[in-house]
Amino acid sequence: xxxxxxxxxxxxxxxxxxxxxxxxxxxxxxxxxxxxxxxxxxxxxxxxxxxxxxxxxxxxxxxxxxxxxxxxxxxxxxxxxxxxxxxxxxxxxxxx
Numbered sequence: 304x305x306x307x308x309x310x311x312x313x314x315x316x317x318x319x320x321x322x323x324x325x326x327x328x329x330x331x332x333x334x335x336x337x338x339x340x341x342x343x344x345x346x347x348x349x350x351x352x353x354x355x356x357x358x359x360x361x362x363x364x365x366x367x368x369x370x371x372x373x374x375x376x377x378x379x380x381x382x383x384x385x386x387x388x389x390x391x392x393x394x395x396x397x398x399x
Contacts, residue, residue, distance in 0.1 A: 305336060306332075306333025313329060317329070327345075328345060331345075332357075359387065
Protein backbone atom coordinates (compact mmCIF):
# COMPACT_ATOMS: atom_id res chain seq x y z
CA UNK A 304 0.00 0.00 0.00
CA UNK A 305 1.42 3.40 -0.89
CA UNK A 306 1.88 6.17 1.65
CA UNK A 307 -0.76 8.46 0.03
CA UNK A 308 -3.24 5.57 0.24
CA UNK A 309 -2.42 5.00 3.93
CA UNK A 310 -2.79 8.74 4.55
CA UNK A 311 -6.24 8.70 2.94
CA UNK A 312 -7.23 5.55 4.88
CA UNK A 313 -6.32 7.18 8.20
CA UNK A 314 -8.19 10.33 7.20
CA UNK A 315 -11.37 8.35 6.46
CA UNK A 316 -11.00 6.39 9.72
CA UNK A 317 -10.67 9.58 11.77
CA UNK A 318 -13.50 11.31 9.91
CA UNK A 319 -15.81 8.33 10.52
CA UNK A 320 -15.50 9.04 14.24
CA UNK A 321 -15.90 12.83 13.90
CA UNK A 322 -18.82 13.07 16.37
CA UNK A 323 -16.97 11.04 19.02
CA UNK A 324 -13.37 11.57 17.93
CA UNK A 325 -10.34 9.64 19.04
CA UNK A 326 -8.55 12.92 19.92
CA UNK A 327 -5.41 11.57 18.33
CA UNK A 328 -3.27 14.02 16.40
CA UNK A 329 -1.46 11.63 14.08
CA UNK A 330 1.40 11.80 11.60
CA UNK A 331 2.13 9.41 8.76
CA UNK A 332 5.52 9.33 7.09
CA UNK A 333 6.59 7.46 4.00
CA UNK A 334 7.88 7.58 0.47
CA UNK A 335 5.63 8.42 -2.48
CA UNK A 336 5.67 6.96 -6.01
CA UNK A 337 8.38 9.42 -7.12
CA UNK A 338 10.72 8.35 -4.32
CA UNK A 339 10.34 11.57 -2.35
CA UNK A 340 9.70 11.60 1.37
CA UNK A 341 6.25 12.65 2.52
CA UNK A 342 4.84 13.50 5.94
CA UNK A 343 1.11 13.84 6.50
CA UNK A 344 -0.17 15.71 9.55
CA UNK A 345 -3.73 15.25 10.88
CA UNK A 346 -6.14 16.92 13.22
CA UNK A 347 -8.65 15.08 15.43
CA UNK A 348 -11.38 14.76 12.77
CA UNK A 349 -9.23 13.55 9.88
CA UNK A 350 -8.29 16.70 8.02
CA UNK A 351 -4.73 16.32 6.75
CA UNK A 352 -2.08 17.98 4.63
CA UNK A 353 1.20 16.85 3.14
CA UNK A 354 4.43 18.46 4.28
CA UNK A 355 8.14 17.89 3.83
CA UNK A 356 8.61 17.65 7.60
CA UNK A 357 6.56 17.98 10.74
CA UNK A 358 6.08 17.13 14.39
CA UNK A 359 3.18 16.54 16.75
CA UNK A 360 2.84 16.24 20.48
CA UNK A 361 3.80 18.04 23.64
CA UNK A 362 7.29 18.91 22.38
CA UNK A 363 6.07 20.42 19.12
CA UNK A 364 6.67 23.99 20.27
CA UNK A 365 10.31 23.18 21.00
CA UNK A 366 11.14 21.01 17.97
CA UNK A 367 9.42 22.93 15.15
CA UNK A 368 11.79 25.96 15.23
CA UNK A 369 14.74 23.58 15.05
CA UNK A 370 13.20 21.74 12.09
CA UNK A 371 12.46 25.06 10.38
CA UNK A 372 16.09 26.09 10.67
CA UNK A 373 17.68 22.75 9.79
CA UNK A 374 15.37 21.42 7.10
CA UNK A 375 13.65 24.30 5.36
CA UNK A 376 16.60 26.69 5.00
CA UNK A 377 18.41 25.94 1.75
CA UNK A 378 21.17 28.53 1.84
CA UNK A 379 22.62 28.08 5.29
CA UNK A 380 26.15 27.20 6.29
CA UNK A 381 26.73 26.72 10.00
CA UNK A 382 30.09 26.48 11.72
CA UNK A 383 30.85 25.61 15.33
CA UNK A 384 33.96 27.44 16.54
CA UNK A 385 35.65 26.87 19.88
CA UNK A 386 36.78 30.33 21.03
CA UNK A 387 38.18 31.26 24.43
CA UNK A 388 36.44 28.43 26.29
CA UNK A 389 33.09 29.00 24.57
CA UNK A 390 31.40 27.40 21.61
CA UNK A 391 30.41 30.03 19.07
CA UNK A 392 27.91 29.22 16.34
CA UNK A 393 28.63 31.14 13.15
CA UNK A 394 25.86 31.26 10.57
CA UNK A 395 26.57 32.25 6.99
CA UNK A 396 23.62 32.84 4.64
CA UNK A 397 25.42 31.92 1.46
CA UNK A 398 24.68 29.13 -0.96
CA UNK A 399 26.15 25.74 -0.05
